[in-house]
Amino acid sequence: MKFLFYLVHEYSIPVFRPLVSYLLTEKKEYDFRFFLSEKVNQLVPKDWDEFRKLYSLEEANNFNPNFVLCAENYLDYRLPGLKVQLFHGVGIEKEAHYSIRHFFDIYLTSGPLVTKRFDELAEQYGYFDVIETGWPKFDHILNFDSSRPEVFGEKDTDKKVILYAPTFSRRMQSAEILAATIPQQIYKDELWLIKFHELMSPRLKNLFDSLEGENLKIVKDSDITPYLHLSDIMISDTSSVIYEFSCLDKPVITFRTIGNFEKGLDIQDPEQLRPALDLLLQDSNYKKAERLSMLRRVNPYLDGNISARVFEALGKVHSEGLSAKKTKPANLFRKAKIWSGYY
Known part of the structure; x- marks a missing residue:
């Protein structure tokens, strides 16, 4: 499997850190790249190899990932692969946390309180899957040198x-x-x-x-x-x-x-x-x-193994396909913002 990490804001970095570490140590057979904004490129960890960094749609298309992992509210829909929302926080009290912006095929939720809401939204919209894995940044926090x-x-x-x-x-x-x-x-x-x-x-x-x-x-x-x-x-x-x-x-x-x-x-x-x-x-x-x-x-998953659950869940999707069968809405207004560089 191939994964593309989508980073525009620096708050995505600690969400992705444990996922990248897991791939480097436990799943070396998986390939991955980073799709970066110029700002974030100055801030990413030094051990994120330069050869893995992509800056254009052409480079991303040539890599052709199976999944695009994103902790932002949006991403460039023109990227190949299934789009996966991991969230940049667990701000469950904020209604914006549950906004469906029609960019994502899969929502990886942090725990039962969040999963329940997204299951209801998945039933309403019918085109995306919801899988409860825990939020990856908790791995980063719990495994951090304290x-x-x-x-x-x-x-x-x-x-x-x-x-x-x-x-x-x-x-x-x-x-x-x-x-x-x-x-x-x-x-x-x-x-x-x-x-x-x-x-x-x-x-x-x-x-x-x-x-x-x-x-x-x-x-x-x-x-x-x-x-x-x-x-x-x-x-x-x-x-x-x-x-x-x-x-x-x-x-x-x-x-x-x-x-x-x-x-x-x-x-x-x-x-x-x-x-x-x-x-x-x-x-x-x-x-x-x-x-x-x-x-x-x-988020009940405090064993430091959320990253493993994320890739296990995506591996299952890769082998079995999405359960949701509808297609995404046209979403022309937000796509126009992508074209114009608004996001």
């Missing part, structure tokens, strides 16, 4: 680390409100890390620029994974990174989250932030059972 990185120097290694990772969505983001209160919440024996989503508004990022100091740092790295391991508590809102942190069995504070309140300790007022932090720093197991129960509904 030794404490040298981020702030030796003198800071005993400090508690608070990670604030808000979503970028205007309707759900917390950054605008919490930017004013966070400086007052920081204790001297704490380090606060601020990690923005790649698509966060520059205006909101600028609110935090002047806050940097000895006890607050803005993370510039594209991959949040090292900082998930480094941190003791996460603060967020309705970002899917909450579930990424929860898979490490660590507590989360959510600010005015939308749905699935069991995933963290939710607060509605900025003044509740410090008391919530003090509570979780004292008792990291507070509401642990509810938090892990929610995670099991979103």
